[in-house]
Amino acid sequence: MENKSDINVGLLVTLGAAGVLMLIVIVIAVQAWVDYQDRQVFTSELQQGPVVPPLVKLQEQQIQHIQTAHYDKDGKLTAIPIDQAMRILIDSGGKLPAAPMPPAGPTPPATAPRSTGAS
Numbered sequence: 001m002e003n004k005s006d007i008n009v010g011l012l013v014t015l016g017a018a019g020v021l022m023l024i025v026i027v028i029a030v031q032a033w034v035d036y037q038d039r040q041v042f043t044s045e046l047q048q049g050p051v052v053p054p055l056v057k058l059q060e061q062q063i064q065h066i067q068t069a070h071y072d073k074d075g076k077l078t079a080i081p082i083d084q085a086m087r088i089l090i091d092s093g094g095k096l097p098a099a100p101m102p103p104a105g106p107t108p109p110a111t112a113p114r115s116t117g118a119s
């Protein structure tokens with residue numbers, strides 16, 4: 001018994017090349033579609049303005065807060081603008097000015113740890 005296999009090599013090469021070509025076309029088409037969708041989202045965001053206006057507003061408030069001086073009820077300065085604070089820090093060579101120590105008073109008594117009841 002003779003085992004003769006009739007494999008059409010030309011057909012296999014043609015089918016393989018066609019498959020690779022189809023795969024390349026599909027990858028390019030999917031990439032083009034993703035780029036198109038990305039462009040559509042980007043242009044719609046530009047037309048609608050900021051995506052998260054509350055966060056933009058909060059950031060503006062924070063910037064305004066650190067750029068102004070703050071005073072307590074008695075008119076005593078409690079906070080200085082960040083630019084002035086940075087200048088003071090640079091002028092002092094990186095050393096923070098001494099802050100007043102809190103008044104010495106009785107310390108609260110330490111509490112004993114609670115037992116869980118499980119022994």
